[in-house]
Amino acid sequence: MTVRLATMGMSGCSGCHIALLDTGVALLDLLKDVELVYSYPIVDVKNPIPDNIDVALVEGSVRTDHDQEMAKEMRRKAKFLIAFGSCSAFGGVNGLANTFDSQAGVKYVYYETRSMGEQRQVPSEHVPTILPENLRLSDVVKVDFIIPGCPPFPDEIAKVLGALLAGETPSLSTKSVCDECPLEQLTAAPTQLRRIYEIPEPNKCLLSQGFICMGPATRAGCKAECPSRGIPCTGCRGPAETVWDQGVAMLDALAALEEKELAEFKLPRITSTFAKYTYASSELDKIRKRVKQK
């Protein structure tokens, strides 16, 4: 029996689809049992979504009314819906748009940019209407499983799809990135904050050296690829199992690590550092939406 797989992209960069193709040999093994019935970034056909889909991978956040309709249609036709990538699972980098007014953005794009030329009006046809908020997939429809990551790791995609094909329940790691990190742990608190362009000491914990590494609050499964190469974690895999809100948890943790110099350092964009990928699903954004409604 072949499994009917569909993939779909909403407001995103198609990077998750590239990650799917990047599974390489594992994908070839999967394709023995899988029939790819709908996938516009790979097959390049935008025909209507076929019926009776077994597994659907949905990439990107819900930003326009078109996305919303597509998400609902996919939910009706798919038995198992997976939020594919951080945009779909938590709102992603797109979620930071919630810190701005969407109508002001529309006004800037269609009225104030120079390249618009003579026709300064919002098009009423061929372009979907932008929603007031950037939503994650689970705000619109019920989601059965998430594959986090920006982009998701090919090994993990293959593992999840393989588990589904074998009839098992897929699972994600419940640990944090620090649990997988090979760097030497230091107990000393940092004495000064360091920026990403500075060169770290090799094989020593980046957070202890003063780099803002989101490892403690981030879900494991990436084998700590960034920190082990000297690049601080930005938290693309969303909150770890025991973390309620990634941004707040990191704020909490960093206060304990900070010394005097750090305390005086004013993070110019606290939100985009601590809640880069999860702002649209954070406690803070939840409150902001409710304040705005009233």
Add this chain to the structure above:
Amino acid sequence: MNPSKASSTPKRKRKSKPKAKAASTPDKLRIVSFCCHYCSYGAADLAGSSKMPYPLNVEIIRVPCSGRVDPLHVLHALENGADGVMVTGCLKDQCHFVTGNLHAEKRMMKLQKWLETIGLGGRLEFQLMSAGMAKRWVETTKSFYDRIKELGPNPLRKGGK
């Protein structure tokens, strides 16, 4: 089965649940105050025992240390309709747990900035005081209450205004 029998059984009147006690203050503003066990709770206690009046709206939650207060606790309080949140700890270098109050201060300072971006600015107050500073407790609660009164009730409060 006789259908009339079923209908003849007297319907039980449900006892109405006792309504949650509304705040006994006339303006119904509610301020949640996290007080550390070793200093600011003592200050509030001293203010009470020395009969210094301070606003009734302040509801005290005792915590072992101000460093125990997670920013998430503050967010949850505001989300559930608290009009203001106060976090109070020991004076600098007098924390029972050495650095708890300093950590709390850093957290709350940054959280205040975050709250400003979502339209709840000014609803979080952080103060340091020792167990003997009953006067400071009274002054702090009074000035914070005045500020909350100016800001008006929390827009997220259940049941509207």
